[in-house]
Amino acid sequence: LMLSFACSTPIPHLAHALRSIKCPPEICELIVLIYRYAFLLLERFLVMLDAAQCRLGYNGAMTAVKSYAGAMTGTFIFSLELAEKSEASLACRNYRGYFPIYRMPRKMGAKWFLITIVLTVFLFLVGRETAGWINMTEIFAPYAGW
Known part of the structure; x- marks a missing residue:
């Protein structure tokens, strides 16, 4: 239930809901970062699996294990590179521990x-x-x- 909720709710709405129930800001920011990068890594992993399938990487049990291992290794290396790039980009943007999230303006009366x-x-x-x-x-x- 929680997985379907997390996957179907846009992250700004989820972060706003967490802030409205007085969740600590550090936890909200961790959830936002994990949410974002989990989907980036999943997409990269699926692209690698698709590339392995195009090269007939699942022709036999041992070949399939090697293909999955290669995709997981590639995803791990990509995650390390992504972490370095993200740290540099956050430092360049003067990250102060929170992401500003758009809040809907009040309704016109x-x-x-x-x-x-x-x-x-x-x-x-x-x-x-x-x-x-x-x-x-x-x-x-x-x-x-x-």
């Missing part, structure tokens, strides 16, 4: 609607009253080449 209407009416009235004073074509003509 009647207050936002009222402010929008008032500002629209205000700008319309200002534009109508200053029609003779300000000529926008004269202001922007030198920049637009008119």
Whole structure:
């Protein structure tokens, strides 16, 4: 049940849910990193298995064992390289122990609607009253080449 939940829930939602139940930030960050890199390693492993199958790597029991061992070894080496690259990239991005996660903005209510209407009416009235004073074509003509 937990595996299906973890695989079907986007990581930003999972991290936000963990933070909302007051999970320690260190654990949240570990879960985010493990979640991300587990899928990268799984994808790499599956690509290596597919490559072995294309080379007839499963023709016999011993050949299949060697193919799986080679794929696992390649994945392990890839994980070491990925760890070094990730450490360098996090250092370059000034990683401070947390990943900023997008939070949905609050929903617009009647207050936002009222402010929008008032500002629209205000700008319309200002534009109508200053029609003779300000000529926008004269202001922007030198920049637009008119």
